[in-house]
Amino acid sequence: MINSILLGILQGIGEFLPISSSAHLYLYSYLTNMNYQGLSFDVMLHMGTLLAIFSYFLKDIKNILKNSIQNPKGEDSKFLFYIAIATVPGVIAGLTLDKIAENVFRTPVVVSLSLIFFSFVIYFVDKKYGGEKTEKDFNIKHAIVAGLFQSIAIIPGASRSGMTIISLLMLGYTRDSAAKISFFMAMPIILGAGVFEARKLVFSDINIYLFAGFFSSFLSGVLSIRFLLSYLKKKDLSIFVFYRVALGLIVLVRYFVF
Secondary structure, three states: OOOHHHHHHHHHHHHHOOOHHHHHHHHHHHOOOOOOOOOHHHHHHHHHHHHHHHOHHHHHHHHHHHHHHHHHOHHHHHHHHHHHHHHHHHHHHHHHHHHHHHHOOOOOHHHHHHHHHHHHHHHHHHHHOOOOEEEHHOOHHHHHHHHHHHHHOOOOOOOOHHHHHHHHOOEEHHHHHHHHHHHHHHHHHHHHHHHHHHHHOHHOOOOOHHHHHHHHHHHHHHHHHHHHHHHOOOOHHHHHHHHHHHHHHHHHHHHHOO
16 A cells, blocks of 8 residues: 555656656666556556646636637647647657567666756756747647657656656746646646556456555646646756756666665
8 A cells, every 4th residue: 555655656746747757666666676566557647647637727628628619720729739749759659669668778777877867958958948938839840849859758767747848948938838838748648648558457456556546646746736837937947857866876876886
């Protein structure tokens, strides 16, 4: 039960903060010598974070869908189309590189080095770029660029939110607007991954521990979204960079020394 709750918290925090949920879930298992919890558990964690996004942005989602139906050629309809376009590179990467990512990238050394390397990328972009653009400036070119960066997150340690946020910073967006667009981009990706894996589920595997993971990922996800949107209105990404580097170094020391 404790592991289920902790893994759910790691998923909820890591999915939305630029620290990589896949890296944290893997490293938690590595550092605690815990066996893989199974596909059913993975699906429940992702569904928890998906529910977190939908519940937090429910009002926005309703307005966007309503306006899109009433005015198919309006700005909200275009925004939905751009989000769909941004999803394509991630879907392609997931379908073609998933096995490689699972077998090649998921080692303590690779995950740690990935955390550290992409930390420098995030730090450099965060310090050098950024502007005044908001969600209203999101267009098809920006969607393609953000989508390509999102696909990099197939590598554990890169961070889906981290890659999409820095891509939008490079295009001149404010930090909080980049984060909000990143969250909207996460919806179809998480939903698609959940549906894709859910077809393999064995319902006899469903138990109270899965629901514990689901609810903890949901609650921590909501809190993480709220925290990041508020935090980035006034501050930069440095705190996440320092944390990522520290975690990567700790794991490398553990691996090579102990």
